[in-house]
Structures are given as C-alpha cells and as structure tokens.
Amino acid sequence: MRHTEDILLRTSRIGKKFGGLSALSDVTLHIQRGEIYGLIGPNGAGKTTLFNVLTGLYQPSAGEFQFNGAPYRAGKPHVLARAGIARTFQNIRLFANLTALENVMIGRHVRTRAGVFGALLRNRATRDEERAITERSRELLSYVGIEKPGQTLAKHLSYGEQRRLEIARALATDPLLLALDEPAAGMNATETASLKTLLQTIRDSGITVLLIEHDVKLIMGLCDRVAVLDYGKKIAEGVPEQVRKDPAVIAAYLGGGDE
Amino acid sequence: MKANHKSKLLLAALVIALLLLPFITDALLGRSWVRIVDFAMLYIMLALGLNIVVGYAGLLDLGYIAFFAVGAYCYALTGSPHLALAFPMMFPAGVHLPFWIVLPMAALVAGGFGVLLGAPTLRLRGDYLAIVTLGFGEIIRIFLNNLDAPVNLTNGPQGISRIDPVSVAGVSLNSTQHIFGIAFPAVHLYFYLFLAFTALVVFVSQRLERSRIGRAWMAIREDEVAASAMGIDTRNLKLLAFAMGAMSGGASGALFAGFQGFVSPESFSLMESVMVLCMVVLGGMGNIAGVILGGILLALLPEVLRHIVVPAQQALFGRTLVDPESLRMLLFGTALIVMMLYRPAGLLPSRVRRRELGADEPAAETSVYDATH
Known part of the structure; x- marks a missing residue:
C-alpha cells in the first residue's frame, strides 16, 4: 500500500436528483493518489450516477468536487x-466498427x-505525431493483454478483450484517475484474476483507480479503500477489512445473501 | 513495391483519361454532353462535401443544397451588375470582384452558414437533425426567393443574370482559347477548372479521413457519449464537419454561378439536397471513390434517359408515351429500393460501412490495411 497524503479527488456533498427521485445525496468522499478506491453498493445505490457526475455526463444538482486541485461543479x-479522468462503461461502449487499434x-x-491544417499539409510534426499515436496505441494494446492483431474490429473481440480494450482506450488519454464501471461484470474466474493483475499493474504505474464492482471478493482483495453507497448515501468508508465488519454495510449489502 | 508501382501507373492513366475526357466526349457525343459532364463534376464536388458531414461525422443533413446556394449567390452578387439595382449610389456598375477573391470568399461565407446551421443543432441526432437541416435548406431558398424587397438583394424568383464568367489569369473561360494550336472551347475549359477543384476536394477529404480529426469524427459517428468521455470536444468537431462540408458546397456553388452565368432560387430546391444525399448513399457513404461513382451515375442518369427514352419511344410507338422526367423518378426509386435490399452499404462501400453491415472479410481487410499504412 502506497498511501500518500496527497488527495486526487474530493467530492463535497454531491447530490443528484432525477425529477423527484434523489439518486445521490450528500456524497462526500476523497480518493488519494496512487490507491485503488472501490465503490460498492446494492443495485440502484447510485454508483454509476456518481460516476457519471464525476466524468461530466451528468451535472450534479448539489455540491461540487475537486480534482487535482481544481474545482468542478458542472464539468x-x-x-x-x-x-x-478517464472512464470505461458498464455496458461496453467501444467504437464497435472501428479496429481495436x-x-x-x-x-x-x-x-x-x-x-x-496539420491533417491537410501532413507536415513533419503531424507525421511524427501520427507515428507516436500508433506506437503508443500498439503498446497499450499489448499492455492490457490483447494479443489479436490491432486490425481486428472491436466488435469481433471476445467479451473479456472488449473490456480490456476499453481500459486501453481510457489509458490512452494519460489519465490521473482511471474510473472503471464494473470491469469484471460477466467475466469468468480466469478473466477476473487476470483483470485483477492488470489493475494492480496500472496502480503500480502510478495511476489512481476508481472501481465500481459487484464482485465483493475482487473489491476486498484489490482495493486500498472502499466506500459503500446505499440509496444514494455513503454509509461507510474505510479499508476493506473495516468496511466488511460495519453493521450498516452488512445490513444493506452483505447481509442480503452470499455475494 | 510492385503494387505501388502499378497504382502509380493506374493513377497516371486515370489523369490522362480525365484530361482527354472533354475531347473524347465532344467527338463521340457532341458538345452538349461536355456541358453535362461539367455539371456532373459540380455534383461530385457537392457529394464529396456532404460526405464529410454525413459519411465521416454521421450528421444527416437534408438541407445541404443551401450551402451550394449561398456560394452561388455570393458569386452572383459580387460578380454581376446586379448590386447596382439595390445600391446604385455605392455600386453604379455592380460589383465585379475577380474570381480568385470571390471563390474563397464564397467558400468561407458558406462555411460560416455551416456553423450557423450547426450551432443550434448540436444536441440533435438522426431524424431530428435531418428535419432541422431540411428546414434550414428551405429557409435559405425562401429567403432568396423573397429578398427582392425592401431592398432588391437577390432579385427574387427571377434570379440574377449576366454573371461574370470565370477568368483565370486574365483569360476568360467563356470563349474558345487556343493553346499550342489546340482549340479549347469554353465547356472544355470549365471542365478542367472543375476537375482541378474536384481533385482538391478529393485531396482534402482523403487527408482529413486519415487524420486525428477524421478519427474523432468517426468516433462521434460511432458513439457520441463515448467520444466525449475520451476527451473529444464533440461540439467543435461537429461544427468543423458542418463548416468543412459547407465550404466545399459553397465553392461548388460559386463555380456553378460562374459557369451558368445565371442563378435563381429554383436551382436549390429540396429535391437537389435529396439528390446529393442519394449520390452519397448510393455510391457508398464515407468512401470517396463510392461517392464519386454515385455522383457520376445520378448526375448522368437523367441526361442519358432524355437522350435514349424519347427517341426509343418514338421509334417503337411513334410517339412519346412516358415522359423521361417521370421515368427518371421511377427508375431512381426502383434503383434505391434494389440498392437497399442488395447493397445497403452502397456500390463501393467504405471499410467501416462494410463492416457495420457484417459483409467483411477480416483476412482481406488486414492486408489492405497493411498495404496502405
């Protein structure tokens, strides 16, 4: 665990209403640089809503957040x-008809x-940049473990590879925070295990990871800290061992079954 | 290496064929056909411009002809005696700007109109965007039709006539010129001018397609939400697509005005927008070669029918039973239905379109990709 005191993301009292329905209320949390931060909670707890607020797809109804020192309200x-901030999507949203590369x-x-003008003139700077883009993209493909040729269409990749491709695409933006929305959903045990290794590698390379996940075993084994959402409210936050024992969490989430 | 050599030879052959085209057409079919080919070139330019908007960025534009109209009226107003009517004090002889100033100006003004159309429609997609752009196209036409009062700006439905011919380096293209002892009639000269501009539009399209900008457009077309989450400023890039498409339309319009010497609002009806869109769709959306083919086919079809159908009916029945104009729509409709059933991606589909419709062969595709990159 490489905890530094440096805080990358801090949300303060974020709320989001859809009509009369309050999907998030008063969510205050912080993510430290270099950690894997897990966000768990039952279905409909507001995890993806919070994600969408943090990545600018939704505008919060209340509150704001600070990322890398700068405040954002309506990003x-x-x-x-x-x-x-780079993200992946719960229901994979690749550019399906373009190649993996x-x-x-x-x-x-x-x-x-x-x-x-760069595109039209195709001057040296543009050509160099294009070459760098291609090179870096190839590297990222192999980094996430996609062995098929880059010319394979995104939609022709296997499910696990599509999930990895989304991660590679997000990494290509040189993020400080990589936000993954249920990356292990639908994966088998082997795929999940190698995903776990990949996420650890990414964390070790210095990128902070925010993870929404249903797979509690994965969260507990991987995350440095965890927050639990229920009905749009944060009910617990802390290291996994501590959160696991929290009575409110057990009641809301873990107590419901053997997940 | 060998393939590269071969493609260079093919390109050279194509260029020579194109340079000889007006003379061959003239010799085989007559002068009027050279004029028809000239118009086909203008349509190709339009179709290539629309291809940037529809084929690359995926923004369905049903009012594209408006940019053609803007370009044409730009040239008409600044290259004819007409403005003397509206502002006799300011321009007693009208405005007669040289072609090389008017053409970029027309492209820029049309590009500005492209942004003007794009800005309010940024949140719209698909059908909704199509409806708004259709409305925009009609608004422009109706404005042109009615802006003869209170100030006679466009001369209303009568249109603007006596437009200056295009002149290049002091040489008017409206009269036969002798170069190296060869006579180049006006229609031939215009053909070369249009060919040069079409080549330019092809070049621009091709460069844009394989660039950071082109990839961003394709990302927007594929999934706008994912594109913006990847850091693509969808607003600016959509406006850029509208502007680039409109500039090509505007340049084409200016050439049209100079060639025709006369413009009137009826040249810019909704039907024209639909025709240009059909050229793009029929030929193969997003593929330059396909769009050119679509432009050629649809621009020539009515003329071919006019020259074949009437004489054939006369010979068979002694009179004309079916008007070529109605036959054209009939054939055109049938062709579109057949296309949608058997070649939904167009005659020459783009790499991407082909895949979308699932008719791709990964192995062959990989080799093509490797060869071109």
Whole structure:
C-alpha cells in the first residue's frame, strides 16, 4: 500500500436528483493518489450516477468536487477527460466498427494536437505525431493483454478483450484517475484474476483507480479503500477489512445473501 | 513495391483519361454532353462535401443544397451588375470582384452558414437533425426567393443574370482559347477548372479521413457519449464537419454561378439536397471513390434517359408515351429500393460501412490495411 497524503479527488456533498427521485445525496468522499478506491453498493445505490457526475455526463444538482486541485461543479466530459479522468462503461461502449487499434488511437486525441491544417499539409510534426499515436496505441494494446492483431474490429473481440480494450482506450488519454464501471461484470474466474493483475499493474504505474464492482471478493482483495453507497448515501468508508465488519454495510449489502 | 508501382501507373492513366475526357466526349457525343459532364463534376464536388458531414461525422443533413446556394449567390452578387439595382449610389456598375477573391470568399461565407446551421443543432441526432437541416435548406431558398424587397438583394424568383464568367489569369473561360494550336472551347475549359477543384476536394477529404480529426469524427459517428468521455470536444468537431462540408458546397456553388452565368432560387430546391444525399448513399457513404461513382451515375442518369427514352419511344410507338422526367423518378426509386435490399452499404462501400453491415472479410481487410499504412 502506497498511501500518500496527497488527495486526487474530493467530492463535497454531491447530490443528484432525477425529477423527484434523489439518486445521490450528500456524497462526500476523497480518493488519494496512487490507491485503488472501490465503490460498492446494492443495485440502484447510485454508483454509476456518481460516476457519471464525476466524468461530466451528468451535472450534479448539489455540491461540487475537486480534482487535482481544481474545482468542478458542472464539468463537461471532454474537459474532465483533459483534466485527467478517464472512464470505461458498464455496458461496453467501444467504437464497435472501428479496429481495436483505432479505438485506442482515438483515446490519444485529447493528448495530441494536429488540427485541420496539420491533417491537410501532413507536415513533419503531424507525421511524427501520427507515428507516436500508433506506437503508443500498439503498446497499450499489448499492455492490457490483447494479443489479436490491432486490425481486428472491436466488435469481433471476445467479451473479456472488449473490456480490456476499453481500459486501453481510457489509458490512452494519460489519465490521473482511471474510473472503471464494473470491469469484471460477466467475466469468468480466469478473466477476473487476470483483470485483477492488470489493475494492480496500472496502480503500480502510478495511476489512481476508481472501481465500481459487484464482485465483493475482487473489491476486498484489490482495493486500498472502499466506500459503500446505499440509496444514494455513503454509509461507510474505510479499508476493506473495516468496511466488511460495519453493521450498516452488512445490513444493506452483505447481509442480503452470499455475494 | 510492385503494387505501388502499378497504382502509380493506374493513377497516371486515370489523369490522362480525365484530361482527354472533354475531347473524347465532344467527338463521340457532341458538345452538349461536355456541358453535362461539367455539371456532373459540380455534383461530385457537392457529394464529396456532404460526405464529410454525413459519411465521416454521421450528421444527416437534408438541407445541404443551401450551402451550394449561398456560394452561388455570393458569386452572383459580387460578380454581376446586379448590386447596382439595390445600391446604385455605392455600386453604379455592380460589383465585379475577380474570381480568385470571390471563390474563397464564397467558400468561407458558406462555411460560416455551416456553423450557423450547426450551432443550434448540436444536441440533435438522426431524424431530428435531418428535419432541422431540411428546414434550414428551405429557409435559405425562401429567403432568396423573397429578398427582392425592401431592398432588391437577390432579385427574387427571377434570379440574377449576366454573371461574370470565370477568368483565370486574365483569360476568360467563356470563349474558345487556343493553346499550342489546340482549340479549347469554353465547356472544355470549365471542365478542367472543375476537375482541378474536384481533385482538391478529393485531396482534402482523403487527408482529413486519415487524420486525428477524421478519427474523432468517426468516433462521434460511432458513439457520441463515448467520444466525449475520451476527451473529444464533440461540439467543435461537429461544427468543423458542418463548416468543412459547407465550404466545399459553397465553392461548388460559386463555380456553378460562374459557369451558368445565371442563378435563381429554383436551382436549390429540396429535391437537389435529396439528390446529393442519394449520390452519397448510393455510391457508398464515407468512401470517396463510392461517392464519386454515385455522383457520376445520378448526375448522368437523367441526361442519358432524355437522350435514349424519347427517341426509343418514338421509334417503337411513334410517339412519346412516358415522359423521361417521370421515368427518371421511377427508375431512381426502383434503383434505391434494389440498392437497399442488395447493397445497403452502397456500390463501393467504405471499410467501416462494410463492416457495420457484417459483409467483411477480416483476412482481406488486414492486408489492405497493411498495404496502405
């Protein structure tokens, strides 16, 4: 565990209402640099809603958050991506008809600069940049463990590979915080185990990871700290061992079955 | 290496064929056909411009002809005596700007209109966007139709005539020129001018397609939410797509005005927008070669019918039973239905479209990709 006192993300009293329904209320938490932070909770607890607020897809109804020292209230997705939050989606959202390599290359967009004139003139700077994009994207594909050729269409990859491709695409944006929305959903035991290794490697490379997961075993074995949401409220936060014993958590989530 | 050499030879052959095309057409089919080919080139330019909007960025635009109209009226107003009517004090002889100033201006003004259309429609997708763009196209046409009062800006439905011909380096393209003892009639000269601009649009499209910008457009087309989450500023890139498409339309419109010497609102009806969109869809959305093929086919079809159907009916029945115009729509409708059933991705589908419809062969594709990269 490499806890530093440095805080990467701090939310303060974030609330989100959909009409009369309060999906999130008063969620205050912080994520430290270099940790794997787990977000768990029963279905409908507001985990993905919080994710969407943090990545700019939703505007919070109340509260705000600080990321890497800058305050955000109503962020736009591309602004937050530029600031360094990259995400994957619960229901995989790849560019299905583009190749695996192109998917990752699109992730490099935010860190590269060639515009219309660069594209038209295709000058040295643009060519060098294109080469760097391709190279880095190839590296990322093998980094996440996609062995198939980069020219394979995203939609022709296996389910586990698609999940990994989403991670590679997110990593291509050079994030400070990698936010993963149920990356292990639908994976078998082997795939989950190698995902766990991948996430540890990513953490060790210095990228902070925010993880929503249903697989409690994975969360408990992987996360440095965990927050539990229930009905849009944070009911517990701390190291996994401590959260596991929290009576409120047991009542809300772990007590319900043998998950 | 060998394939590269071969493709260079093919390209050279294509260029020579294109340079000879007006003379061959003239010799085989007559002067009027050269004019038809000239118009086909304008349509190809339009279709390529629309392809940027629809094929790359996936924004369905049903009012594209409006940008053609804007370009055409730009040229008409700044290259004819017409403005003398509206502002006799300011421009007693009208405005007669040289072509090389008017053309970029027309492209830029049309590009501006592209942004103007794009800005309010950023949140719309698919059908909703199509409806708004359709409305925009009609608004432009109706404005042109009615802006003859209180100030006579567009001369209303009568249109603007006596537009200056295009002149390149002091040489008017409206009269036969002799170069190296070869006579180049006006229609031939315009053909070369249009060919040069079409080549330019092809070049621009191709470069954009394989660039950071092109990839971002494709990402938006595939999944806008994911694209924005990956840091793509969807607003700016959609506006850029509208602007780039509109600029090509505007340039094409200016060339049209110079070539025709006359513009009126009826050249810019909804039907024209639909035709240009059909060229893109029929040929193969997102694929430059496909779009060119679609443009050629649809621009030539009505003329071919006019020249074949009437004489054939005369010969068979002694009179004309079916008007070529109605036959054209009939054939066109049938062709579209057949296309959608058997080749939904277009005659020459793009790499991506082909995959979308599941008719791809991964092995072959990989080799093509490797060869071109």
